[in-house]
Amino acid sequence: MTLDPDLAALRPLGGFFALHTQAEGSPGPAGVLPTLARAYREPADSASPRAPDDPLTSRVRAVVRALRAPEDRIGASVAHQGLAARLWSVALGCAALYGSVPDLAPELLRWDPDGSAPDDLWLTRVRARPGNAATVAQVVVDAHLEPLCAALRARYRVAEGLLRGNAGSALASTARLLEQWAGAHGRPEVAARARGLTADLFAHPYLADAGVLTGAAFRRRSCCLYYRAPGGGLCGDCCFTRPPCTSA
Template sequence: MVLLLFVDLDPDLAALRPLAGFFVLRTEGASAGSLPTLAQAYAPVAPDMSVNPLIFRVRKVATALRAPEVRVAASITHQGLASRLWSIALGCATLYGAVPDLDARLLRWDADGSAPDDLFLTDVRRLPGDAPALADVVLHGHLVPLAAALRARHNLAPGLLRGNAASALAGARELDRWARRHGRTDVAVRARSLTSELLAHPLLSGAGNLDGTAFRRRSCCLYYRVPGGGVCGDCCFTRPPRSSPRAPSG
């Protein structure tokens, strides 16, 4: 039996720093005050669309990847944000036994930054670290309104977005590999347990199959349509489709 010992969240979320990449969350910074919140990104389109950070980000991704159509960039934007949010939440839940309140009004986003998406949390408030809390924080608090915002502007199928969300969660299990490399059996066990429980959530159930540590989704994120993109490791395709511009999306 593994004994799990957790500590309260620290103001800087310093325990996430060794994980690096998608797991790190900044909690301060003089430049962050001028950045928009994710709540603003999810809001209905304003008359001046240029001020919406989500629209700006999709356009930036489309240009950077030379995407053949905007919906490809929208899907990749969605998966990038989902990966960041799942990684932060899962990292905190396993290392602290709690998660910070990631309310979209508390998270500032540099939509003009590079990948992984640069996020700043303006106030660290402790929430439980169990699967229902993570579902509330990430799925209901972010991925539902994010999907709605993207679907209102781009032709993205619900199954594609559900697959992105599940794939992003499965990808956050890199935490499991980090834990095993560093002898943190407790963290690895909890990461696997939380991921399995979350993939069974009604909003993610059926999006893919988890076999041990391997996940394969039932939809495609459309990355294969980016010049030189190919298929992702968990894609429903084993090779890029030759002709159909409309990949399976659920």
Template sequence: MVLLLFVDLDPELAALRPLGGFFVLNTGGALPSALPTLARTYENRPTETYGNPLTFRVGKVAAVLRAPEPRVAASVFQQGLAARLWSVTLGCALAYDGVPDLDPALLRWDPDASAPDDLWLSEVRPLPADPETVAGVVLHGHLEPLAEALRAHYRVAPGLLWGNAASALVGTARQLGPAARPLTAALLAHPLLSGTGTLTGAAFRRRSCCLYYRVPGGGVCGDCCFTRPPRPSARGASG
């Protein structure tokens, strides 16, 4: 006999609101149909409003940070989007014991906006919150095609991008508290994230660097492989 587990999510994902704006996902209401889907973004298909939404967003991040090279801005952008996706899925997993289907074709985004006004989900379709499903939603559904799209435009090392994904995952779990640790540990064991760093309790030390130290006034992050910004001769190892 096969036992089917059904989960339920409220159409507005209201349980995410108390967690803060970074966890919130817009649903229902007047869907901004003029905005591109993330599926279109990952496919590098241009739009009338933003041209290529991916390069538009990276360009905006580069301008705000005064990034010295595009791949630094690409890294910062990718880690931010990864954190948004992890926040929604882990937040729902704890609040509902289920997660929304974040199919890139269902998610519209505004490359010119910040959380929580950057993402809209056109349909809330519930899925179970087991590690395999969550990995399928975030890692395979989004972060793999996003990495491919970024590598098509910018010289960003795959290890750096997966280190960003792991760092964003652990950062999200830290905000949610001990209840998120089992799911987080299971996700870090996924082949795409395994080897990206070491998790000890709530502390994570990654084996790569997001390059934020290259931003004017920037430094190394708390989970960086470096303890201090590297000298120019060491920069080749940072990606």
């Protein structure tokens, strides 16, 4: 199935999977939004890596405010997981539904860092690539998760293992949602492709130590820190069975 310019097959899966697209050369509503390539770059003022006009800083601050988080690194972790989930959803959804994935190069994706969840993304040009696990890993891990991880570690000193765990959690959640949709709509071939791709992706070096995938269930080896936010708790795939004591 050839990719269509609107990636319309993603829309029935809901907002978590859907991606805005725009005609090539048209500024569209996202014309003033930053690209993800800009978000991953070091701010121009290297002495102030959390400059107020930096889109990644804006996103983390928005999440910190929404969670009333006591630490910036909590907001950084939750923001990271949200963006990782959106990238996985587009890539894995397209690979399972179309058999191809769009080129999601950071300079082609515009992002609204002040938007609500799930993250709003605009793809400015739809270019098809093979829908195999190696290409999905290149499109998501190499192009996005590695530079995003480096940027967040530099700005907020978030542990790399935590971020890899986030990436694994986001992939496992995406795969479960895709399989649930496929089961509800009589698309066993979509479920089978999603399951096979997910297993192959968890064998990738970036994700191999993130946790253990058993069927559709994933148990990560790290914690995303959400429990440290007021009213937060443990996620279903957390390495902990009870929230650690946070008192001094």
